[in-house]
Amino acid sequence: MRERVARLKARYLDTRPDFDPEVAAYWSKYQEVFSPDGLRTCNPRVLKDFANSEVGAHPGNQATFNSAWNAMGDAAAAESTRQTIEYLLYGPEDIPLADRLQHLLTGAKPFAMTGFKEALLTRVLCVVQPDRFLTILKYQTDAGGKREIARLVYGLELPDPETVNWTLGRLILWSNDLLHALAGDGFANQQHAAAFLWWAKDRPDGVG
Template sequence: MSVLAMCPLCADDDDVEVVEDLSDGRQRVRHRCGYEWTHGAADVAKSRPAYTLDELRSRFPGPRDVDPKWLLRAEELKAEYLQREPGFDPAVSWTTYQQLFSTDGLWTCDPVDLWAFANDEAGAPPGDPSVFNAAWNEMGTEVAARYTRNTVDYLLRGPDDIPLEDRLQHLLSGTKPFSMPGFKEAMLTKVLCVVDAERFLPILEYTTEAGGKREIARLVYGLELPAPGTVDWTLGRLVVWSNDVLHALAGEGFANQEHAAAFLRWAKDQAAGPS
């Protein structure tokens, strides 16, 4: 055994043998006196029950978890906002980029269009593109365009048996050899906003000091979403699931998802929630 085990009855560590390796990383051991005990510390990751994706999704905080007082406050803010901003003139039309990311358009477009998307702040700033731009210049236009195309294609049209949120995580973590450097959370989320404009809000980061989806959920709805970085709550899952939660909470009455996102950003900067 890697860690010395001592019999708690005899205070003796001679002739201690392993009887069984337990599933949580501990061991069942026995001293020569005949006494048996469980030795070691449980590995949390091994002892935690394995959940299916559907089970995890069902455990994710949602509209059902919002306190009615917070929901009422959010509805009051929404009414106030829609009275001030009943319409919305989008900063950019997604039509051009929708064609760019179509099955045919992605593989036949001018590589410059892919570079331009990663650097276009219209609609929703895609974050700092410096890593992407440096990689693009180092790799050369042809190779960089191929990596970018493969990245977008995997996100949008990857294997059917891999859910969108997990394909997103693969790209965020860089586990796929074709992942384009620097084409990460904000840019990948913006691709989803372009291609599925009815579903995805142009709020491109899950958590940020300036106010990502997690901060908006807390400040507008009093809803605490999970922190990223755990095995089950991967960032890819958090990005997609938090979007769907905010989409559902914002509700109808907006011209488009850009309008709804503008409301959510405005609402998070208003007075604190209900007392």
């Protein structure tokens, strides 16, 4: 398995030695937006656009978020989204990131924006901590989340959230860091590494 992945990685880096330059500019823009000052002053439309953009990482259908936004109106929806992102990134230091993420996933915080869930929360982390977070936005999904990629690329069976006492928030962070380590060096950044993993998962025979 390890030799097969090494061959795939070498082939991938030989043909795709870098990543989409459009992503770097987009990430830089939203790093400013998601700074404490940026969150307080940004135009509401910038936040809604982020939830619906496919640049760098496709968050999937955001109909629930968009419906809630439209029903609430720009001002109220933007404030809820700001508070959600602020809690995720800058919440109380005595509450670990995995727990803050879990609180937002479960709706435990009354200010949490409707529909701003796993894919979008992970996408925020990808923007703000691009050296750590892979642009694989779901833990498990039929289209291929972290759990499916770990199985298809590395032959690893990650836990089913229904069968372990870890929260989904903890599983999301742990699986990201595991795949980050397994992908290893040689990539321009984590978006580049994630693109390799997406590519490799569809080549179980090591060909392509």
